[in-house]
Every structure is written in structure tokens, then in C-alpha cells.
Amino acid sequence: MLWRAISEDLPGPKWARLFTEYWPDYRRWWLKEGDSARPTYLESRRALADHMPEIVPLYEQLCDLAGGGDQAARFLSFYCPPPYLSGCSQAIWPGEEPVLVRNYDYNPNAFDSLVLRTNWQGRQVMGTSDGLWGLVDGVNDAGLAISLTFGGRRVVGNGFGVPLILRYVLQTCTTAEQAGAVLARVPTHMSYNVTVLDAKRSYLTAMMAPDRSTVITHAAVATNHQENVEWVSHARFTATVERERFLLQRLTLHRDPEDKFIGAFLRPPLYSTAFNAGFGTLYTAVYRPRLGQMEVRWPGTVWSQSFDNFQEGGRRVQVPGAA
Known part of the structure; x- marks a missing residue:
């Protein structure tokens, strides 16, 4: 496995490049049950504002760096994603x-x-x-x-x-x-x-x-x-x-x-x-x-x-x- 370590003080070009690289795979995973199975952008942002308001400005910065698309913003909210299992x-x-x-x-x-x-x-x-x-x-x-x-x-x-x-x-x-x-x-x-x-x-x-x-x-x-x-x-x-x-x-x-x-x-x-x-x-x-x-x-x-x-x-x- 190839591991990387990346440091960036503020959301910027390094994070944006990472998103561009990883998004196709994450998008396929996020859509595996269909677009309608995931919450809307308004539902996702409202949930963030209700439960984790301090990081909403950070979330919005990352959404902008990700291109401002609807699906990317919903994915980045992490609200009601597809289920997944791990050990640990x-x-x-x-x-x-x-x-x-x-x-x-x-x-x-x-x-x-x-x-x-x-x-x-x-x-x-x-x-x-x-x-x-x-x-x-x-x-x-x-x-x-x-x-x-x-x-x-x-x-x-x-x-x-x-x-x-x-x-x-x-x-x-x-x-x-x-x-x-x-x-x-x-x-x-x-x-x-x-x-x-x-x-x-x-x-x-x-x-x-x-x-x-x-x-x-x-x-x-x-x-x-x-x-x-x-x-x-x-x-x-x-x-x-x-x-x-x-x-x-x-x-x-x-x-x-x-x-x-x-x-x-x-x-x-x-x-x-x-x-x-x-x-x-x-x-x-x-x-x-x-x-x-x-x-x-x-x-x-x-x-x-x-x-x-x-x-x-x-x-x-x-x-x-x-x-």
C-alpha cells in the first residue's frame, strides 16, 4: 500500500487536489443505493448547523474547494451516508x-x-x-x-x-x-x-x-x-x-x-x-x-x-x- 502524509494549514490547493483524486471513487460508493437514498443538500446542511455549528464555515470552505456541486456537498456533510462495516x-x-x-x-x-x-x-x-x-x-x-x-x-x-x-x-x-x-x-x-x-x-x-x-x-x-x-x-x-x-x-x-x-x-x-x-x-x-x-x-x-x-x-x- 502507498501511504501519504500531507500538511496544509488552511483549506487550499493540496486539499482540492486530494478531493479531485478521490471523489470519483467516493461518488460511486455514495451513490451505490441511488441519489435519492441520500439526504438533500438542505437537509444535510441543516443537520450540520443543528449539531455541529462550529464547523459549518469550514464545511462551506471545503464545498467551495470541491467545486460547489450538489452531490459533493451532500457527501462532505457525512449526513446519513451508506452503511459500512469495519473491525478494529x-x-x-x-x-x-x-x-x-x-x-x-x-x-x-x-x-x-x-x-x-x-x-x-x-x-x-x-x-x-x-x-x-x-x-x-x-x-x-x-x-x-x-x-x-x-x-x-x-x-x-x-x-x-x-x-x-x-x-x-x-x-x-x-x-x-x-x-x-x-x-x-x-x-x-x-x-x-x-x-x-x-x-x-x-x-x-x-x-x-x-x-x-x-x-x-x-x-x-x-x-x-x-x-x-x-x-x-x-x-x-x-x-x-x-x-x-x-x-x-x-x-x-x-x-x-x-x-x-x-x-x-x-x-x-x-x-x-x-x-x-x-x-x-x-x-x-x-x-x-x-x-x-x-x-x-x-x-x-x-x-x-x-x-x-x-x-x-x-x-x-x-x-x-x-x-
Whole structure:
């Protein structure tokens, strides 16, 4: 896989080129159920204004850079997108320097392969891109890190694709408590577990769903179910319960040092090569929010980035099983 790292303080020509490159594939995905299956522009913008008003000016800037088209603007709202599934494991290692570690399990042909650093609206954010301004994990310059996993439920409702909710949290929040309040009120179109860690070592996991209230927990581990397994076949296929137990053991019974704990994400049962069955582990991310640092890891490869020394460029990496 070819990965890229791109830095642009304000929405501009770099982002516009990215949109031009990615939009044909995203448009096909967004229209796979037909244009009428997606909300109108007015419905989408109204939902943004109701639930995430602070980023509406940013949204409008990006729509202009994307050419101002109706379908592009509706896509960029992330409101009621087509449903999609992923795997993923994430956990907080509570050492002297707390770390948020996650595996992202997904289809390599439907992934941005992009680390994006921005300074939009005066807030530095860097993380793994989804939908070109959403994020599946990331950190901001206030020392707040965030990551998502699929919640293991079939229900689809009216709400936002969770990558935009993560972007919104990082643009507007500085603490885990603030993030929890946002995650409790912004509607999501599917079920997700969102884990947050801040610079003062506070953390939480929000179990979000479109058909019931968000549950805020003090869980340091999240895989692909919520309080109970509801989608049994998905749980068996992804081994969500086994992965959760494995991580809890690493944190409680064995007390692994940081390097060993992170290394466990690059091996079974956390690391998956089941791409022929739908999705496997595309990368492992490591966030040190107080230090403003992130790493993207693959077996034998570490790509380090930070707010103080963000390096643009590309990396061609071997992802076991993804060929």
C-alpha cells in the first residue's frame, strides 16, 4: 500500500487536489443505493448547523474547494451516508506517558491511506483520514487523542458518519470530559465505540448508537461489540470478545511494558490478515497526546509524526495478506 502524509494549514490547493483524486471513487460508493437514498443538500446542511455549528464555515470552505456541486456537498456533510462495516481494536496503556493504541481493520480498496495534518480554524489536528476531512483516529494540539471501532450492531438510522464526529471533537474539544459531552449529543448513523484520551490522563469510551442514548464508560478497551454481543455471526467472524479479553488481560493480569503492549497489536489475535473475507488490519496507530506525537506501524515499519516535526511524503508498505 502507498501511504501519504500531507500538511496544509488552511483549506487550499493540496486539499482540492486530494478531493479531485478521490471523489470519483467516493461518488460511486455514495451513490451505490441511488441519489435519492441520500439526504438533500438542505437537509444535510441543516443537520450540520443543528449539531455541529462550529464547523459549518469550514464545511462551506471545503464545498467551495470541491467545486460547489450538489452531490459533493451532500457527501462532505457525512449526513446519513451508506452503511459500512469495519473491525478494529483499541486500548489505552496507562503508563507514565499514557498511550492510545489501535488497529484499523478494513478493506484496503476503500481507504484513504492518508495521514493529514491541518490547522483549520486555528486548531492543529493530525490523524488518519477518512472521507478527506473525517478521521478514524487522530490527535489535536491540546493533547486530546481519539479513535473509533465499529460497535457490532446492524441498526442504521439518521445521523452522521462517525469520522466527521471525530473531526468535530478534535476541532472543538480539549478534554475527555468535553469530548464525552459531544459524543453523547451528536447523532451517529451506525453503532460505534469511540475512545478518548487527554493530556491530563483522563479517558473514556463512548458507546454510540442511532437508536438509543450514548453510554459513556470508563473502559480502557474497545473492540467490536458494546455492552453485549448483539450480532453473533459478526462477533464470531471478528473474534471481538476474544480480542477484548486478550487486551484486558494485557492491562490487568500481565501488566505489559509499553513496547510489549504495542507489539501485541502487530500479532494475532489482534492483528488480522483476513482480507479475502472482507477486511484485515491495515495499520496500527500509536498516539501520545500529551507530547503531540503519533506513529503508524506495520510489521517491521514505524512511521513517526508530530506537530513539532510533521514530515510530508509517501511510504510504500507491505501489509500482510492485503495483496
